[in-house]
Structures are given as structure tokens and as C-alpha cells.
Amino acid sequence: MPEKPEVITVARKLEKKLIGKKILNVDVYHDNMIDYPSIPLFKERIKNETIHDITTRGKWIVMSLDNYYLLFHLRMEGKFFFRTKNDEKGKHEHVIFSLDDDSELRFADVRKFGKVMLIEKDKIYSMKPYTELGLEPWDKELTSDYLKEKYMKKTLPIKSVLLDQSIITGIGNIYADEILFLSHINPLTRAKDLTDKNREDIIKNTIKVLDKAIEEGGTTIRSYTSEEGVTGRFQNNLNVHQREKEPCHFCKSIIVKIKVGGRGTYYCPKCQK
DNA sequence: AGTGCGACCCGAACGC
DNA sequence: TGCGTTCGGGTCGCAC
Numbered sequence: 298m299p300e301k302p303e304v305i306t307v308a309r310k311l312e313k314k315l316i317g318k319k320i321l322n323v324d325v326y327h328d329n330m331i332d333y334p335s336i337p338l339f340k341e342r343i344k345n346e347t348i349h350d351i352t353t354r355g356k357w358i359v360m361s362l363d364n365y366y367l368l369f370h371l372r373m374e375g376k377f378f379f380r381t382k383n384d385e386k387g388k389h390e391h392v393i394f395s396l397d398d399d400s401e402l403r404f405a406d407v408r409k410f411g412k413v414m415l416i417e418k419d420k421i422y423s424m425k426p427y428t429e430l431g432l433e434p435w436d437k438e439l440t441s442d443y444l445k446e447k448y449m450k451k452t453l454p455i456k457s458v459l460l461d462q463s464i465i466t467g468i469g470n471i472y473a474d475e476i477l478f479l480s481h482i483n484p485l486t487r488a489k490d491l492t493d494k495n496r497e498d499i500i501k502n503t504i505k506v507l508d509k510a511i512e513e514g515g516t517t518i519r520s521y522t523s524e525e526g527v528t529g530r531f532q533n534n535l536n537v538h539q540r541e542k543e544p545c546h547f548c549k550s551i552i553v554k555i556k557v558g559g560r561g562t563y564y565c566p567k568c569q570k
Numbered sequence: 571a572g573t574g575c576g577a578c579c580c581g582a583a584c585g586c
Numbered sequence: 587t588g589c590g591t592t593c594g595g596g597t598c599g600c601a602c
Contacts, residue, residue, distance in 0.1 A: 299596090329578085356596080373595040374580095408579040410596075453573070460596080470595065559575070561594070 299371040301356065301434065301467030302510035306529065307377065308358050311402075312351040314379060315360070319347045319397040327391040330406070333414045333424075343367070343394075343415055355430045355466030366421050368414040369404065375411030378403040431464040434503045439465065441496040448488035448496070455491060456484035457558035459499075468503065471516055474538040474563050476502045483569045484555075484562050509534060537563040 299307070323343050325331055331339050346362035353359060360367040369375065378390065380401045386393070392404040392413055404413060414426075421427055431447075432439045447464045448455075458464065459473040468476065477484050480498035482491070491499075510516060515529030532539075536546055540563060541554040550567040 370596085372578095372597075406579095407581070408595085410579065412597090450572075457573095462597085558573095560596095 299356065299373070299375070299515075300469035300472050300510075301353070301507055302472075302513075302531065303515035303529065304353050304356050304358060304371065304467070305511055306515045307371070308351050308353050311358065311360075311377060315348045315351065315396075315402065317347065317349075318400075319345060320362075320394050321345065321397055322395040324393045324395075325391070326386075326393070327409055330391050330404070330409060330411055330413055332412045333416065339413075339415050355426065355433075355462055356469070357426060364418060366414075366416045366418060368412075368416065368426070370412040370426075372406070372408070372410035372412065374408055375404065375406040378405055429463055430466045431462060432466065434465055434467055434507050439500055441493050441500065444491075444496045444499065445493075448491060451488035453488060454485045454557050455482060455488050455499075456560070456562050458488040460558075460560070465503065467507065470560050470562075471535070471538045472503075472506050472510065475506045475536060478537045478564060478569060479506065481568055481570075484557050484564050537565060539563065 320343050323340055325336055325340065328336055334342070342365060343362075346365060348360050348362060348367075350361040351358065352361075356370060358369040358371070378387070380403055381399060382395065382401055384401075387403070387405060389407045390403040390405045391409065391411075394402040396402060404411065416424065432443070444464070448458065451458055456473055456477060459468050459476065460470065474484070476499060479502040480495065482495055482498070510529070510531040513529055513531040513534065516531040516535070517529045537552050540552045543552050544550070545552055545565040545568060548565065548567045550565055552563055553566050554561060554563050556562065
């Protein structure tokens with residue numbers, strides 16, 4: 298669910314509440330969610346670090362502290378709650394940051410897939426995830442030629458390749474389907490077989506879909522709404538995703554659902570030959 | 571190296 | 587109604 302637009306929406310919300318605040322302490326209730334460094338070092342190093350800036354890189358939320366970057370990956374259902382120390386701990390709140398204004402930032406994830414990292418500033422570009430991430434969708438270097446080189450040897454379906462974060466970062470299962478629909482490309486087409494026009498359309502429509510989704514505050518498919526949950530409106534703009542057996546908005550053909558690389562994939566058989 | 575697939579995890583949705 | 591089963595979402599790690 299959280300793809301680039303949802304991640305940006307969350308980051309903007311966090312920014313409003315967290316800039317300038319100092320982290321006094323952190324409690325970890327599920328060790329697996331801390332990817333780096335070890336739990337003792339994580340707890341020790343983060344003390345008294347102030348949050349100066351919040352951005353995104355790929356699907357990661359990146360907080361710039363004094364000496365470290367604090368990174369969060371929401372995976373499917375990660376979310377943040379603002380609470381005070383007196384509030385009872387929720388069942389799915391796994392990492393709790395105590396701040397210098399007596400408030401708490403709580404990182405919650407029903408499925409425990411979310412990830413947290415605390416990386417030394419001078420190491421950020423030499424270790425994962427930064428070394429594995431491709432271009433941001435709006436990067437000027439994202440051109441048809443760039444994609445041509447990346448796709449050249451790929452026999453995988455373009456649907457799967459759009460999800461490869463080392464080429465373009467930020468696209469997930471929902472927007473991949475939407476981008477291919479607007480580009481009139483069948484999701485099963487091998488990446489190496491795409492034309493120059495196909496690649497140009499992919500770039501153009503990636504920006505178009507993501508910009509619109511950001512404007513709408515992201516997409517909310519399953520309504521697990523909490524007051525802090527991101528409830529976007531982009532679901533009203535979906536052309537194919539989650540529309541199995543419904544008529545195509547353009548040609549009225551019936552939208553089909555198939556599996557591509559194990560992922561549910563929706564497309565219009567007439568518009569996307 | 572590129573590809574395919576299970577694992578991670580759990581609630582919701584589905585089938586009987 | 588209640589039970590068991592399947593599904594999904596992003597990414598990693600392992601096997602081929």
C-alpha cells in the first residue's frame with residue numbers, strides 16, 4: 298500500500314510535528330524491526346539527537362538528526378501515532394520514541410514488516426538501502442535511454458520490472474498497474490521488448506500518476522482508518538487496480554485480473570494489447 | 571547475473 | 587454461526 302505518494306504524505310505530516318524536537322529515549326518491543334545497528338547501539342546512539350529535517354528516498358522516510366539519519370520503511374501497514382507517555386501502549390506499537398516535549402512518536406505495524414535504521418551520516422551512501430536504490434521518478438536522469446540500458450537484458454514482464462526499486466524507486470503494485478494502463482502496455486510484455494515510445498510513456502505516466510496521487514493524499518484501499526492513518530483519495534482515480542470484472546473507463550471492456558510474478562495484476566485486455 | 575519463489579506476519583475476506 | 591483456508595503487500599534470501 299504505501300508507495301511513494303503515501304510515503305510522501307506521511308513524511309509531510311511527520312514534518313509538521315517533529316522538526317526541532319529532540320529524541321530522549323527509545324523503547325523497542327519487537328527487535329526484528331530494527332535493521333541496523335544492533336538494538337543496544339540503536340538505543341544508545343539515538344539519545345539526545347534532534348530531528349532537523351524529514352524527506353523521503355524511495356519508499357523510505359528519512360529523518361536527518363545531528364549525527365545520524367533515522368530511516369523508516371512502512372512496508373505494507375507501518376504507521377505512526379503521536380501519544381503521550383500516559384497513553385496505554387497499543388498492541389501493534391513496536392518502537393516508541395520519547396521526545397523532549399513529553400510526547401511520544403510510536404511506530405506501529407500490525408504485521409511487523411516495517412523497518413527502522415539509524416545510519417551514521419558519513420555512511421549513508423555506502424550502505425543499504427541507498428546503494429540499492431535507483432532513480433526517483435522525477436529525476437532528470439530518468440530518460441528513455443536510461444530505461445533502455447536497464448531493460449536491455451530483462452526478460453521479466455514489465456509489471457515486475459516496474460516494481461524493481463533499483464531502476465525507478467517508489468512504484469508499488471497499485472501504481473504499476475495504473476502506469477501501464479495509461480501507457481497502453483500489456484503487463485506481461487518483456488521489458489526488453491518495449492519500444493522507445495513505450496519507455497517514454499512509462500516515464501511520462503509515472504510522473505502523472507504519482508503527482509496526482511500525491512495531490513490526492515495517496516490511496517486508501519482497505520479502510521483501516523485511525524485518526525493518524527493516511528486516508529487518501531486517489532482510489533477514486535484508479536482505472537484498473539482493484540477493478541476486476543468492472544468496465545474499462547475508456548473502452549468498456551471488462552478489466553481482467555491475473556498474477557504476474559506472484560502479484561495481483563489488473564489490466565484492460567483491449568487497451569493494453 | 572538474472573530469475574523464481576518461499577518467507578516474513580497477521581487480519582480480512584472467502585468458502586464451506 | 588463457526589470453522590478452516592487463502593490472500594495480500596514490499597522486500598529479502600536462497601536455489602537454480
